[in-house]
Amino acid sequence: MDTDGSRSARAALVAALDIVDAPPAERFERIVRIARDLFDVRFSYVNLLDDTLLHTLTPNVPGEAVAGPLEWSFCQLTVQRPGPTVISDTAADPRTADLPGVASRGIRFYAGVPLTMPGDLAIGSLCLMDVEPREFSPQDEAALIDLGRWTEQALAKGLHHDRLLEVVEALAPQPVHVPGYRLAGISVPYGDVSGDVHDWTVADDAVTFTLADIMGKEQPAALLAAGLRAALRQHGDLDPVDAVAAVEPRTSEDLGRASAFATVFHSRLTPSTGRVDFVDAGHGLVLHLHADGTSVIRRSRDLPLGLHPEGVPFRSGSLVLEPGDTLIVASDGALDLGDGTIDTLTDIGQTLRRAPSTEAFLETVRLRAAEHAEDDVTVAVLARDAD
16 A cells, blocks of 8 residues: 555655666666566666656656656556556556556556565566557566566665765764864765775863774775774773774784775874874874974884784874974875875975965865875864964
């Protein structure tokens, strides 16, 4: 039964897919081409149904209507039952004889299978139509069901992708207020999601600041990065060297299984003094901009997680952010913004000095990364206000 509640839920899920008004997608076009050839029918469609309209994702010819009233459609019947709906002669069936498609388009045969999403909610149909009545065997029904499952996977892929982007966005650090300091950052993925992660948390007497770069791109690297972020957050009350030592065994195990490694800069700022204690595990892309115009690149002395020798302690480092000083930490993709050498880090620092604000600087990074980078790019800034 297609109730008002199911229609509302269906409409919400169709809206979340965000594909109704998009150009025809090849992943659906391929399915309907195969369906037309396999069943030797004139028409095949992938349709989505919201609360009032049927939306066709695969018009058969340019200019064909891609939306119409739900009550005029054959597919309104399909979503009301779990299996295939087959109407061998639409003109002889009282459910369809008066539909506009029978009179205006001469549709005399219909077969459709519902497309369901999580919760067994039918949100659309894969259907076949022809201008002559015909029989449809049990073998034909089984083949149509298989094509329907394929279509559901294509829809779910898009939904999973959108959900993944939501999760990644939710993992981005929220703005924080630390009197006398500014923290900001930007991550520009090479694809849809990034293997970089930057993070900060604020306690009463300290700010924990992290940037990590997982070898690789896209979803596998992003999942490993999210896991590393969560592990370090669990040990946010420890000094950086102790926190990294605590997460290293299990993290290295995960990275090893994925044939990956992670460079990590993990630090703790004491706002009252400007002292930054840190561990640099193979990262080495840290630029300390001094208020007097000079700068120093802080290089790493330890190997990345996943490559660090077992049982060898990580070395701690420290620096002091004097009033007017800034710390820039970047992933190695940021080197693509220049000539690919470590000198690019100094150039990035000069860009920040010339920028009217930190926000303007990060926007410049975003634009340059979108144009030039061939890897994920993350740049984070920790700045102490001048007196």
